[in-house]
Amino acid sequence: MVNSIWKSYPQLEERLNQTTDYIHKMVKINNLDISSMIIDLTSGGKMLRPAFFLLFSDFGKEKRSNEDLIPLAASLEILHVATLIHDDVIDDSPMRRSHPTIHTKYGRRNAIYAGDYLFTLYFELISKHLKKNTDILENALSMKKILLGELDQMLINYNVKSTTAMYLKEISGKTAELFGLSAAMGAVVSEGDEQLVQRCKNIGHNIGMAFQIIDDILDFGNSNQTGKPVHEDLKNGVYSLPYILGLEAGDKELINLLSKVDLTVEDGNRAMKIVVDNGYLEQAKQVAQKYSQEAIDEINKLPVCKSQKALKNVVKRLLNRIK
Amino acid sequence: MVNSIWKSYPQLEERLNQTTDYIHKMVKINNLDISSMIIDLTSGGKMLRPAFFLLFSDFGKEKRSNEDLIPLAASLEILHVATLIHDDVIDDSPMRRSHPTIHTKYGRRNAIYAGDYLFTLYFELISKHLKKNTDILENALSMKKILLGELDQMLINYNVKSTTAMYLKEISGKTAELFGLSAAMGAVVSEGDEQLVQRCKNIGHNIGMAFQIIDDILDFGNSNQTGKPVHEDLKNGVYSLPYILGLEAGDKELINLLSKVDLTVEDGNRAMKIVVDNGYLEQAKQVAQKYSQEAIDEINKLPVCKSQKALKNVVKRLLNRIK
Incomplete structure (x- = not known):
């Protein structure tokens, strides 16, 4: 089930x-x-x-x-x-x-x-x-973008100079691309015109962006519950949006902590506290909110039907997970 | 170059x-x-x-x-x-x-x-x-067979009851499938009819079978030159055709040697000697020869042209490597 x-x-x-x-x-x-x-x-x-x-x-x-x-x-x-x-x-x-x-x-x-x-x-x-070769090719190109996103990630890991733009580009490949493809394929197989396909792709992409940011934020709050060792991502040099916002803002203590070769649990806890106390976590939530809102604005332009309503509800529920 | x-x-x-x-x-x-x-x-x-x-x-x-x-x-x-x-x-x-x-x-x-x-x-x-969806599908199905071949290999590794049939099935997926696909795609893109495509696929498949058996035999002879540690395959429970022919013939000493948990270099050398002395290596060469001959018989049925001659030469040269 x-x-x-x-x-x-x-x-x-x-x-x-x-x-x-x-x-x-x-x-x-x-x-x-x-x-x-x-x-x-x-x-x-x-x-x-x-x-x-x-x-x-x-x-x-x-x-x-x-x-x-x-x-x-x-x-x-x-x-x-x-x-x-x-x-x-x-x-x-x-x-x-x-x-x-x-x-x-x-x-x-x-x-x-x-x-x-x-x-x-x-x-x-x-x-x-799929009926058309070009649709199969679209899939191949999406799959390629997903993998290129993963390969690019190596370039930003362990990089305390990572920026929001780099993070967003990475999750765009890693997550949002497949959400965009799923939505676009839905429009394609139902014989939607070019404009509809593009709109659906955008909606899917925005949902994917919001989804990944939210997932990272949830992971941030309760690393213990997800079965992963605490601060494992930080130790592996993988920084989620709240940390990147802090790094990008030039928070000296955070930069020093994350630059350490052997990051202890205390270092990780301290880094988390900095991110919460200085509002970086809240800022990250706002970025997720922005993508969700963009998705909803575009969903409102789709033909009115049950599925349109369902989509809006689902997006709202995804966002509610961090409220 | x-x-x-x-x-x-x-x-x-x-x-x-x-x-x-x-x-x-x-x-x-x-x-x-x-x-x-x-x-x-x-x-x-x-x-x-x-x-x-x-x-x-x-x-x-x-x-x-x-x-x-x-x-x-x-x-x-x-x-x-x-x-x-x-x-x-x-x-x-x-x-x-x-x-x-x-x-x-x-x-x-x-x-x-x-x-x-x-x-x-x-x-x-x-x-x-590729022009047709069905040709793309053929590729997907070939790629699937290759991977299923790899996954099936786990079932025969470390298995002293492996048979020639199991070995041939495995290399058919691992190697010959892609040779067959390459040949068939050549026929497909040049608008060959169904019979030609099937013939080319068979030829490619037979060449691939011969090629893999020959490669295994070459590996057998000079493990040192290939940069791999001596008898690494044996230690990993991966048996090439000469060994499998010995196992299948019920050679007790060989079965005992390969059943050992920690196979020493001496064990490996002894296993090799058994395989050579009892003619299993020679038998393996004959199997490669049989596949090459089948390929050549079918190549002879192709239209006479430069490429036909080139194919025959290449197959002969592949086989000459173990003569």
Whole structure:
């Protein structure tokens, strides 16, 4: 069963459950260990990307049947999970969605190949269910932007001179690109015109930006609850927006703390306090608010229908998580 | 400059050099370290997959211009290099083509993402330069088979009950699939009919099978020269065909040696001697010979032209490496 956030939208919830079933059917491979781990990873998640794709597929001129919509919705979650698996190997994360990660249980080898395998599955599904080569190419280009975002991240890690612009560019590739693609694909498959596709892509992109900033802020508040060691990101030189705002404002103590080679828990706690006391956390929330508002303004320009209302509610609820 | 094996075919050599230049142009990304390592990895190689693709593109009804041929030839090498980068992370190999591997120099993170990035680049090139969705789908399905082959390998590693059939199935996915795809794509882009495409795919597949068996045999003979620690594959539970033939024949001493938890250099040397003395190495050579012969028989059925002759020569030269 899909995550409970969709329970107010029974039609969407039903299609997301079908999407989950479809993914599970597709990943039944010889290697049963890997197969069952992928099934765990694709169960009970929020399924935001398939959900946005399905909601946005209501705005074009044509309603496509579930026969194409479900595999395409599945492909977006599959692409997302592929990147999660590789991210977990890279960060050596022990847990994901309350399950041990694939590399923890079956080694790096299988985790890397399992991610690669999911990339190919994504690629198969979109080649099969998108009508035009140019739409397939759009997907390839999005996937490339996502990876280039990850490769660029190396350039800003451990960099106390990181700026808001650099952070926003990074999450634009890492997260917002796939949200934008999901929304745009919804418009594309329902035969939306160029203007609609572009509008949906923008909305998805803005939602993705807000979502990632909010996720980073939530992580900031309760590192213990997410199962990650406290201040792990800081130790790895990965700075979320509240810290970057402090660094960019030239806060000397914060710069000194984050420049330390061996950052202690006390250093991390002190850095957190600086960020809260000086309003950088609040400023970060405002940036998330700004992206959400831009998304809502554009959603208001979409045709009035149930899905339009649902989209507005979902965006508001995402933002409420940090209020 | 491309590897000297193509110097007898100046036209092909010229196009392979263009392919290399094209790859280098495509991988110029922000992250200059990664970019230059990918450039190293795609320089001076044998470029077998692009070469076969280009040779097979001479057999269809139409000559396609270099404008499409070069990017497609490049895409096949890019896919191959993507799998090499991930293989090197997985095997923790220090060197590749006389250069330190990406993960050795820039860490696992960048190696995994660099491989992923090359997958997306491959995907972009074929979406852009193949005409039909079904041809793109064929590529996706091939890429999937390659990855499923890698995932299945886990099931046969450290398995002294491995059989020839299991080994052949594994290299069929790992190596021969991409050779088959390269050949088939050559036929496809030159508008070959269904029968020609199938024949080219078979030829490519047989060449790939022979190539991998031969490569394993060469590795067998001179582990020291390849820069790998002696008997590393045996220690990792990866058995090449000569060993598998011995295991399958029920050679008790060999089974006992390979079942050891800590295999010493002496154990490895002894295992090698058993395999040579009992003719298993020779038998493996005969299997490679059989696949080469099947390839040549089918090449003889292709239209008579320069490329047909070149193909026969190349297959013979691959086989001569173990004579």
